[in-house]
Structure formats: C-alpha cells, structure tokens
Amino acid sequence: MQLNDFLKQTSEWLKGTGPNSDIVISSRVRLARNLDKALFPSRANKKQSEENLEKIKEAVQKVNLLKKSLLLNLNDLDNVDKQFLIERHLMSREHALRPDSKAVVVSEEEIVSIMINEEDHLRMQVIQSGFDLFGAWEIIDRIDNELSEKLQFAFSPEWGYLTACPTNTGTGMRGSVMLHLPGLVMTKQINKILTAISKLSFTTRGLYGEGTQASGNFFQVSNQVSLGHSELEILENIRGLIKQVIEQEDQARKTLMQQHKQLLQDRIFRAIGTLKNAHIISSDETIELLSMVRLGVDIGIIKDLDRKLLNELFIIIQPAHLQKIEGKKLTTQERDVKRANLIREKLGG
C-alpha cells in the first residue's frame, strides 16, 4: 500500500452512512498514550526519540487491525504529502511541523491512524461515518488492548494515563463529532447553542481541526475533560449532548422548510448551479456552496446526488489533494481553476 492509493478511495468516515448521517458527518475517538519510563517527545533527545519510534513501530505493525496499514516516516514525505495527510484528517499540523523521529500509521480504509512522537508517544484515532462514537470506541479499545500487551504505557493508579499535557491525563481520550448545522446557522440559533456547549465543558472547532474557524456550517464538538470519568461515561455525555443538538438542527430544518421553502430552494439550487458552472473557485466559496448542496440532499430538495460524493468533494478540493491529483505543484490561481474543473467533472456540470 502506498500513500497515493488513498487518492483512489473514499475514506471510510466519508461514506455518508451510519446513524444520523444527515447531520453528523463523522465520529472520532482518540487516545493519548506514552511509553513508561521514557521522556515525552518534547523532552527526549534524538537517540531516545529514535529508540521510542522503533519500539512503537514494531508493536503497531503486529496489531491485527493494522497488519495491512501504511507506515510513513515523516522525514520521507514532501510538503504536499504531509499536507495531504492533514487534509484527510489523518494527522495534525503540529506533527508535520518538526518531522524528525516522527511517523504516522494509517489503516487500509483510513479508519485508524496513529501518530508516533507527536505531543505524546502515541496518538491513536479511529473515525467512523455518522453518529457512532461507541463504534469508534470499540475499535480503538481493541487496538489499545493489543498494544498494551506489547508496550508498557505510563499509567498511575491515581491519575490514570500520563500525558505530556495535563488536560489529556486520565483516560487520555477525546471523543469528537463533526456536525453539519446549516439549519441552526440560518435560523440564527447557532451562537446560543455554541455558548451552551462550552458552558457544559465541551469545545467546538471548525472543519479542519484545532484553531480553525467554523466554515461551511461545520462544527466539531469534543470533550474538554478526560479525567475523573470512565471512557464510556465521557462518551455517553457527548452522545447525550449531540443528540440534543441533532434534534434542534432537525427542528430548525423543518421550520425553514415550512416557513422559507422558496428561499431555501433558491439558495440550494443557486449553490449547485454555481458549482456545476464555475471555472474559477476558491476553497472557501466551494465549502460554503457544498454545505448548501449537502443540506439540499439531506432535506430531499436535491434528489440525484449522493452524500458520499459531496463528502469526498469537501476533502479533494483542498490544495494538497488538487496537487496530488494533478501530479505537480500548482499556484493558488492554478488551483482555483483545477478545483472548478474537478467539481464540474464530479458533479457533471
């Protein structure tokens, strides 16, 4: 398996299936783990880091679910490749910044990915399509169990798993859900909801992870606290919160359909009209328009388009993807043209 093989497939989590996939794009669980009696990556010297890297690589490759996975040393990747992995949500921007003694492991269908020597020695994540935190949990728990047999993790009976940043100590777990909330945005209820979410000790972020702005009506909600509760309790808390957000989004969409159907149709069809016809388009505009089209599909106004294609478009219109598809470096202007061509091709414009 090679990195470029990912270009030919749609990540499992983008398939647009799973529970509540009209509102929930994906569910993600990640665990932070560190080797016992080893310095955290930011404190370890080069030799120690290399030793930790090799030890973890060896263990990871023996995990049942990861037998056919792709293992990449970050120093072997060029900037476009690294950006490509970030755009596919398989690793963090931080991981790419200082590539020495770092690696990333990605399972065949991109369900599992493990960053080695990021902030912690291991950052493992599982992403599932739709609203399925417990499905993601089951997989990551199995991987964690297998790895525990091969590696000794830093663990304190009092504090739980020890991590480089204290906010991750305890379970070392973060559960997060990517929501598409155009109804709450259009009915101007979103700020009220986001405020409530943050008061309940959850954080919201944009489509492209930590520090990014919400765009295209996408919001990622995750737990802030990983200490003091079991993994299942934390996930159950997120699940309960998200269930309420889903209900409110559902209600907002119904209200819009009942009270502003023509306006909604107008925005949705204009969006698809522009996407099918533009010859130059930025990623920001694309994401805004795709968001409207996805809403159109979700509420049945657009009938001849499937969610998988739309989800895939959100990913492949990004800079590194465009450059991988084209097989060469592209300037911003060239990307805006290539992006428009690709969208027309995919949507049959």
Add this chain to the structure above:
Amino acid sequence: MQLNDFLKQTSEWLKGTGPNSDIVISSRVRLARNLDKALFPSRANKKQSEENLEKIKEAVQKVNLLKKSLLLNLNDLDNVDKQFLIERHLMSREHALRPDSKAVVVSEEEIVSIMINEEDHLRMQVIQSGFDLFGAWEIIDRIDNELSEKLQFAFSPEWGYLTACPTNTGTGMRGSVMLHLPGLVMTKQINKILTAISKLSFTTRGLYGEGTQASGNFFQVSNQVSLGHSELEILENIRGLIKQVIEQEDQARKTLMQQHKQLLQDRIFRAIGTLKNAHIISSDETIELLSMVRLGVDIGIIKDLDRKLLNELFIIIQPAHLQKIEGKKLTTQERDVKRANLIREKLGG
C-alpha cells in the same frame, strides 16, 4: 388582433437577426408630426383633442402597412396593459400617464407603432433587428408619405416639421441604436466612449428608454439634433459613429478572450448556472446575468442557446409581462418567484 396576442410572439426587433446582431440589438427611427393649424396636445382642449384623435385614427387605419394593426384607446387599458406596452418599447411612459384622448397603434409584428396625442399629435416609430437604421427609415418614410396624403402636417419651409418641443423641429426624426457593450464595460473603456459620444452631439440612455440607467451593459445611442441636416445625413452620421463603437467593442471582446479567457468563462457560465437554478430573482440581477450569457453566445463560449430566446427573456421578465403571463396581479415577491420559474422553464434549468 388583440393585445394579448403579443404575448405569444417575439417582436420582430427581438429576433436577433440583422447586421451586427452580436453587438447591436435593434435600430429605431421615429418621426414626430403634428396636424397643421391644430393646437399641440398639451394646449388643445378635450374636444379639440378628441377631434384630432379621430382624424388621425381614420388616416392611420388606411395606411397599407397598418391595415392589420391593433388600435388601442389608452382609456380602455388597465395599468398592467399600459405597462406591458411600455415594456415592449411600443409606447412611452409619458403617454401612459394621462390617457385621455390618447391612443396607440401597433402593427402586426410590432415593427411599427404610432402614439397619438403624446407630446406631438403623432409619434411614429419603426424598430428593426440588428444594425439597420436605413431599413427602418425606408419603412417609416413610406408610412409618413402615405399619411401626408391623408393628413395636412404642420410644416414650415424655413424650419421644417413643427413640433411641440423645439429640439424635434426640422426633420422631426430621431434615429437610435441599442447596443450591447459588455466588452467595453469590462475593459473599463466605456466611460471614455460615452464621453466622446456626447461630445459629438449624440445622447446615450439605458435599456428602458429616456431617463433610465444603463443596465446589463446596454446603451441606446441617438441623435440630439434633428434640424439643419436631411434625414439621410443624420442617419448616416449615427451609422458612422456606431460603426466605430462596434469595432471597439469587437476589439475589447477579442482582448478579453485572449488575455482573460478563464475569467470570462467563469463569469459567463456562473451566470447561466444561476439563471438555470435560481428560485427567486430580481429583474436587475436577471438583466446583468442575461447580459453575460448573451456575451457568451456572441463570442461562441455558449453554443446551445439562441439569441432570440435571450432577447425575448429581457422583455418577458419585466413586471407587466410576468403579470400578463400569470393572468393576475403579482406582488414584487411573487414576481421574483414567477420570474425565476419562467427563466428556468425557458432555459431548461
């Protein structure tokens, strides 16, 4: 023949044929004439006006080209009907304002129309498709000659035809050409050209006649002076000027195609994408978008659309047309929806 029959046809001047019809929409010649020894309409009392009206009606209906024409007393028309005639460029706003003792005569294919008791006793116009001032002149000259045998026109050997406003005295003629100049607008040369035109004693106006703003890149150019030259000299002057404007527009379009083809394609295809998909649209936005689409057809970027349909759309998306088509009064909001439906239907959106 009835007023509503016009709904089923495309006016002759909108057929998109004729010389230079990629840039020149239509050519129009109008003559102002008054009855000898009769007070101008603004000075005549009701009885005198009615007598003049009857006299002119009788004569007009005997003209060969007008045997199958439609004669309408303005007092018999409701507001939508009057607006409908204005939108089809068959009469002026002023004529509709005070309908007493006024009439309008329209030939079968809407080539000829005559307003009776507008500012002058007779205002006759002929509109032809494309750049064809002399074609229009031939027809109106024939009608004028026939009418001169039946009516005694106010004429001074020294001043020529006498008219209510001195600016029309002399030939009583105004020739005008409706130009579509998106190339000059996009290359930002239009203001220079309009300034030059006005220095040469020609006036420019918008798509919908005197006092209207240029919209959708349409400009109507006509002579200001009707005295001191023969009709053919005046028309020859306009023709010469317009020929130069056409050449410059042609050059601007070539420059855009060579230097900004992608940008041009982007604007043109986005325009058609929006027109084919909008569910709510104002007339201003429609006209701007139709202008881009027409440019696309004219320069060969859009291949499967004909000019006649586009020209027709410019007319039928107007308020009174929408209401006549729907057969009832519509609010602005209702018209924006009806307009979008009609455009989608016509363009196969």
